[in-house]
Each structure stands twice: as structure tokens, then as C-alpha cells.
Amino acid sequence: MPASKILMSDFTEDYETMVPFQTLLACGYTVDAVCPGKRAGDTVATAIHDFEGDQTYSEKRGHNFALNATFESVRAEDYDALVIPGGRAPEYLRLNADVIKSVRHFFDAGKPVAAICHGAQLLAAAGVLKGRTCSAYPACRPEVELAGGIYADISITDAVSDGNLVTAPAWPAHPSWLRQFMAVLDAAALLETTAA
Numbered sequence: 001m002p003a004s005k006i007l008m009s010d011f012t013e014d015y016e017t018m019v020p021f022q023t024l025l026a027c028g029y030t031v032d033a034v035c036p037g038k039r040a041g042d043t044v045a046t047a048i049h050d051f052e053g054d055q056t057y058s059e060k061r062g063h064n065f066a067l068n069a070t071f072e073s074v075r076a077e078d079y080d081a082l083v084i085p086g087g088r089a090p091e092y093l094r095l096n097a098d099v100i101k102s103v104r105h106f107f108d109a110g111k112p113v114a115a116i117c118h119g120a121q122l123l124a125a126a127g128v129l130k131g132r133t134c135s136a137y138p139a140c141r142p143e144v145e146l147a148g149g150i151y152a153d154i155s156i157t158d159a160v161s162d163g164n165l166v167t168a169p170a171w172p173a174h175p176s177w178l179r180q181f182m183a184v185l186d187a188a189a190l191l192e193t194t195a196a
Contacts, residue, residue, distance in 0.1 A: 002028075002029050002030070002080040002081070002185065002189060003029065003030040003031070003032065003078065003079050003080055003081075004024050004029050004030070004031050004032070004079060004080065004081040004082070004083060005031075005032050005034060005074065005076070005079040005081070005082050005083070005102075006020065006021055006031060006032070006033045006034070006082075006083040006084075006085065007034060007035075007082065007083070007084055007085075007089075007093060007099060007102070007103075007122070008033060008034070008035050008044055008065070008067075008085055008089050008093075009035045009036065009037075009038075009044060009089040009092050009093050010035075010044050010045045010088075010089065010092070011044075011045055011046065011047045011087050011088035011089055012044055012046055012047070012065070012085045012086075012087045012088070012089035013046065013047055013048070013049050013062075013085050013086045013087030013088075013089075013116075013117060013118075013171065014046035014047060014048045014062030014063055014065075014087075015048070015171040015174070016085035016086045016087060016116050016117055016119075016170075016171050016174075017033075017046055017065055017085040017087070018046075018063070018065065019171070019174050019178070020083050020085070020114065020174075020178060020181075021033060021083075023178050024083070027182065029081075029185075031068075032068060032069035032074060032079070033065070033066075033067050033068050033069065034067060034069050034070065034071040034074060035067055035071055036071045036072070036093070036096050036098065036099060037071070038067055038070075038071070039067070039070045040067055040068055040069050040070050041066065041067065042066075042067050043064040043065060043066050043067065044064070044065050044067065044089075045061065045062070045064060045065075046061075046062030046063050046064070046065050046087070047059050047060065047061065047062050047087050047088055048060045048061070048062040049086075049087065049117070049170070049171070051156070051170075051172075056139065057137075057170075059088075071098075072098075076101075076102040076105040076106065077105065077109075079106075079111070080111060080112070080185070080188065080189075081106075081111055081112040081113065081114070081181075081185055081188070082102075082103065082106040082111065082112070082113045082114070083113075083114045083115075083181075084103075084113070084114070084115040084116070084119035084122055084123070085116060085117070085119060086115075086116050086117025086118035086119050086136075086137065086170065086171075087117070087118060088118070089118075090118045090119050090120075090121040090122040091118065091121055093122050094121055094122045094124075094125035094126075099122070100125060100126045103122060103123065103126040103128065104126050104127070104128060106164075107126070107128040107164075107165075110163075110164050111164060111188065112164050112166070112181065112184045112185050112188050113164055113165050113166070114165075114166045114167070114177065114178075114181040114184075115134075115136075115165070115166075115167050116136075116167065116168045116169075116170065116171070116173070116177055117136060117137045117140075117168070117169065117170045117171070118136065118137055118140055119136070119167070120134055120135075120136030120137075120140045120143060120144050120149075120167065121136075121140055121143055123144075123147070123149075123165075124140075124143040124144060124146065124147035124149070125147075127147065129144060129147040129148055129149030130147065130148035130149065131148060131149075131150070132149050132150065132162050132163075132165055133149070133150045133152050133160055133162040133165075133167075134149045134150070134151065134152060134160075134162070134165065134167045135151070135152040135153075135154050135158075135159065135160045135167040135168050135169050135173075136151070136167060136169060137169055137170055138153075138169065141153075152167070154168075154169065155169075155173075156169050156170055156172045156173060157172050157173050157175075157176065158173055158176050159173050159176040159177035159179075159180050159181075160180075161180045161183075161184060164184060164188070166180045166181040166184055
């Protein structure tokens with residue numbers, strides 16, 4: 001069964017973590033949720049970002065999300081896909097050299113990657129956006145462009161695919177983001193089957 005890895009840390013965005021985690025599980029994927037410095041059974045605090053008419057999103061404390069794998073014990077090579085939720089987590093995760101190495105593996109191998117909202121901060125830090133179209137929360141546009149990416153200025157309910165990369169601006173895009181990601185996963189699985 002295909003396996004996906006979800007990278008997170010404290011104050012990962014609640015919806016952007018739980019919804020893809022549960023969706024992939026419901027579709028038959030094995031999903032390992034990991035955080036550097038924490039073990040399976042530990043929890044990460046989540047944040048709920050909402051759009052309430054202010055100049056930017058509001059932030060509230062979310063749930064405790066239980067990790068089901070240990071970052072230091074898993075190998076990127078053992079996974080078929082990567083999911084990077086947004087929230088505050090990517091600004092911290094991008095400081096970890098092992099996380100950067102893991103993200104680069106998925107791009108070097110052409111494996112499916114889904115990133116949403118502030119997940120683009122991690123992609124930019126990993127140096128994988130040059131010439132790639134990438135959506136993100138609008139405040140991350142400078143990071144996408146400074147990393148050589150092409151910022152996709154799309155509706156908050158839309159997503160964009162560029163080869164193996166599927167991105168979206170924020171959790172209101174979940175239906176489009178996950179539908180496009182599932183299509184990329186299906187295409188990758190078909191390619192692997194025909195190559196075998």
C-alpha cells in the first residue's frame with residue numbers, strides 16, 4: 001500500500017494537518033505523521049487560522065495532534081509522497097537540515113508533494129521552487145519568488161499542480177488541493193505499476 005509522510009511541528013495548522021491525514025487514510029494510504037525531536041505517541045500543538053475580515057488571518061489554539069511515527073526513525077526513501085501543512089510549523093521546520101534533506105529527496109526522486117499555505121516557506125528554504133509554479137498564503141509570495149518560483153495568485157478555494165507539486169493558498173482550498181493531489185498520486189502509482 002502506498003505510504004505518505006506528513007511533516008509537522010508545533011503550531012502546524014489544524015485543518016491543514018488533520019484533513020489530509022484523514023483523507024489519505026480513508027483512501028487506503030499508510031500515513032506517517034512526524035515531527036523532528038518528537039516520537040510516535042507524542043503530540044504537537046495545532047493552530048487554527050481563520051479569515052474573519054481582518055488584514056490577515058487570525059490564530060487560535062487548536063487540538064493536540066498525536067504523532068504516529070518518529071522522524072528520526074523514518075527514511076524519506078521509504079515513502080511515495082510528502083504532505084507539508086501550513087501554519088507556524090514551516091518557519092521552524094526550515095531550520096532543520098534533516099528536514100531540508102528529506103524535502104529535497106521527494107523532488108529529486110520526482111515523488112508527489114502537496115504543500116499548502118505557509119508550507120511554501122519550507123519549499124523555498126529547500127531550494128526546490130526554481131522555475132516551478134507554486135501557490136501559498138499571499139504573505140509567502142515574496143519567499144516563493146525569491147526562491148525562483150512562479151507565484152500562482154489564485155482564489156483561496158483553488159489549487160495548482162506543476163508536475164509532481166500540488167499547492168494551495170489555505171485550507172478553504174482542501175477540495176481542489178486534495179483532488180489534484182490524489183490525481184498526481186494515482187498517476188505516480190500507474191507509472192510505477194507499468195514500469196514494474
